[in-house]
Amino acid sequence: MTVQQVLFFLFGAIALGAAIGMVTARKVFHAALWMLLAFFGVAGLYVLLEAPFFAAAQLFVYMGAIGVLIIYAIMLTRGMMRQRLPRVNDQWWFAGLLAAALLVVLAWLVWQHPWATTTAAAPADSLNRLGLTLVDPEGFALPFEVASVLLVMALIGAVTIVRER
Amino acid sequence: MVPLQWYLVLSAALFCVGLYAVLARRNAISILMGIELMLNAVNINLLAFWRYTQPEAAVGQAFAAFVYAVAAAEVAVGLALIVSIYRNRETVDVDEINLLKW
Amino acid sequence: MESLSRFLAFLADAIVNIGDWIRGLLLGAGLVDPWVSLIMKAIGALVVAFFPLMVVVFLIWAYRKVAARMQGRLGPNSSGTWAGPYGILQTFADAIKMLTKEDIRPQGIDLIPYNLAPILVVFASIATWAVMPFGPRLIGSDLNIGIFYILAFSSAALVVFLMAGWSSNNKYATVGAFRSVAQLIGYEIPQLLAVLTVVMVTGSLRMQEIVGQQEIPLLFQLPVTAFIFFLASMAEVNARPFELLEAESELVCGYFIEYSGMKFGMFYLGEFMNSTAVAALFATLFLGGWRGPWVEQAPILGTVWFLLKMGLMLLLWMFIQITFPRLRIDQMLAFNWKFLVPLALANLCVIGLVNKGITEWFPGGVSTWTRAGILLMTNVGIFLATWGILAALERREQRRRETWRAAQVGEVEVSA
Numbered sequence: 001m002t003v004q005q006v007l008f009f010l011f012g013a014i015a016l017g018a019a020i021g022m023v024t025a026r027k028v029f030h031a032a033l034w035m036l037l038a039f040f041g042v043a044g045l046y047v048l049l050e051a052p053f054f055a056a057a058q059l060f061v062y063m064g065a066i067g068v069l070i071i072y073a074i075m076l077t078r079g080m081m082r083q084r085l086p087r088v089n090d091q092w093w094f095a096g097l098l099a100a101a102l103l104v105v106l107a108w109l110v111w112q113h114p115w116a117t118t119t120a121a122a123p124a125d126s127l128n129r130l131g132l133t134l135v136d137p138e139g140f141a142l143p144f145e146v147a148s149v150l151l152v153m154a155l156i157g158a159v160t161i162v163r164e165r
Numbered sequence: 166m167v168p169l170q171w172y173l174v175l176s177a178a179l180f181c182v183g184l185y186a187v188l189a190r191r192n193a194i195s196i197l198m199g200i201e202l203m204l205n206a207v208n209i210n211l212l213a214f215w216r217y218t219q220p221e222a223a224v225g226q227a228f229a230a231f232v233y234a235v236a237a238a239e240v241a242v243g244l245a246l247i248v249s250i251y252r253n254r255e256t257v258d259v260d261e262i263n264l265l266k267w
Numbered sequence: 268m269e270s271l272s273r274f275l276a277f278l279a280d281a282i283v284n285i286g287d288w289i290r291g292l293l294l295g296a297g298l299v300d301p302w303v304s305l306i307m308k309a310i311g312a313l314v315v316a317f318f319p320l321m322v323v324v325f326l327i328w329a330y331r332k333v334a335a336r337m338q339g340r341l342g343p344n345s346s347g348t349w350a351g352p353y354g355i356l357q358t359f360a361d362a363i364k365m366l367t368k369e370d371i372r373p374q375g376i377d378l379i380p381y382n383l384a385p386i387l388v389v390f391a392s393i394a395t396w397a398v399m400p401f402g403p404r405l406i407g408s409d410l411n412i413g414i415f416y417i418l419a420f421s422s423a424a425l426v427v428f429l430m431a432g433w434s435s436n437n438k439y440a441t442v443g444a445f446r447s448v449a450q451l452i453g454y455e456i457p458q459l460l461a462v463l464t465v466v467m468v469t470g471s472l473r474m475q476e477i478v479g480q481q482e483i484p485l486l487f488q489l490p491v492t493a494f495i496f497f498l499a500s501m502a503e504v505n506a507r508p509f510e511l512l513e514a515e516s517e518l519v520c521g522y523f524i525e526y527s528g529m530k531f532g533m534f535y536l537g538e539f540m541n542s543t544a545v546a547a548l549f550a551t552l553f554l555g556g557w558r559g560p561w562v563e564q565a566p567i568l569g570t571v572w573f574l575l576k577m578g579l580m581l582l583l584w585m586f587i588q589i590t591f592p593r594l595r596i597d598q599m600l601a602f603n604w605k606f607l608v609p610l611a612l613a614n615l616c617v618i619g620l621v622n623k624g625i626t627e628w629f630p631g632g633v634s635t636w637t638r639a640g641i642l643l644m645t646n647v648g649i650f651l652a653t654w655g656i657l658a659a660l661e662r663r664e665q666r667r668r669e670t671w672r673a674a675q676v677g678e679v680e681v682s683a
Contacts, residue, residue, distance in 0.1 A: 008167045012175045019182040028192050035198050042205050049216045052412050056419035064422030066240050071429045073244040077251040088189045095188035099181040106177035122220040133223040140227045147234040154238035158245035
């Protein structure tokens, strides 16, 4: 068991355990906190995958921005808790069955497929390559600009929907 | 080295847990959290494939970066909708928001 | 005489030499290499984690002393209950007092977030010290995303304030947490843009690379960027004049309300450690980090220069904290969104263009002094232009508001 495998099990257990905690939490605020822990585990996995930029971006975007947004929304919609809602709806057993079946199928599929992997290490300037690709006109400059337009549209839309009349 | 299959199985497991959250929870915000978990699982998949099949090309990383942007935009709009629904219907239980207008 | 010169040579690169000596001891004791590396890394991590704690202990005393002298009183001193000469042991006395306070557990709180929040705040503060360059070869871990790692951790710590506020089961704490996060998120944007400008000019995210590129400190090349970063960082660490959310007279201390004893002590500690980290970051980004005269011959002087620059920034931070009053929440947010963000955006765009333009127009490369001069003039020009435009817009808005207000009273007829 190399150090990498031990770390993989550690971060994988954190991510998966926190995800299961998220779907079984009683209060929705606790579910949000479990979700943040799952994000942290996923950030650790990104470090193992030699993508440190994405680990930091995970902390920045998911924990710092999306997590805060979700907790804000929870606080804004729980003010008047008249009755405690049940956490799951009536078809939860079917949903669990479906999710388990999908997991079995996916796991079997990926396990027995011979993937063409290389054992080369990630190049040391992968960050530079990512930056160059994102602004190269023959690379991904157009999707980059479209993504920024998408974010502007999403922001304007969100602010318009939530505005007090 | 960690074999590629381990990463794929882990991301499949995270995806299925997110799917269960979307299908079985009643609170609309819990459903959104399940969607975020699914997007995270997809990102792990993308970066694992980038690392293990073609680490010199930056395509995999660029794809993952776009998934980040799309996830952020979707969360913003989704939460705005939920807060607006809460203001009109006083509930975020999706079982009770099943009529268009009365 | 020869042993003296050997001792001086050892001292010239003291910390690295001590590390080599410990490694020699461990290898001599019969351990194999992976374990030796692991133990060396653990020792290094402990030292790096203890450094901000020790600095903060001294900083709290220094802050109280400087504040007292600026306000015409004495501060902690050796009269009364003895607390060391000049009152140096005052911080230890405060810590012991906090340890002996009753650990109140309010009714109706959420236990786990309530107890986790102070720990996570200190965790996020200490974690940023892993990439601070203390010397030419002294850095916790020279990540190739160095500065981005620090920004990511200070952003991830935001959610901890929400945890603390919400789990306190107190509406003042919740409102304080809301406002705190609104302020912190808002001021992250100019901070990030200023750092992006520095990264663009130096061409790398790695901390040692940023320090290595500063033959002329970036403070003299990009003064306005330094100004934006400094103001935004003061707001990020909740220092006066941006101290609204944790002041005793506003909202009963914000999200701190229900915390007492050592938990409050940890929040306090975390805030001072954030200030130290921001001072060290400013020293690295804009003042040249460990650069200074005679660093090639004696690398230990690099650490000395770094500590001196950090101390200078901390002194400036203390002066500003002691002399300024607090801003209101709407003044603070207006200052951010209406002044700092447009300025930072204009700064980023124009400096990016000029930086690229320098490499295009002078294909033979320019000397560092010319480049520094061009960047300096561009920076000051952007500042004056943005200030002029924003001031003109604000004057027009003010005139419109006054006409409207006079129309309300009925003095002036407002034509549609």
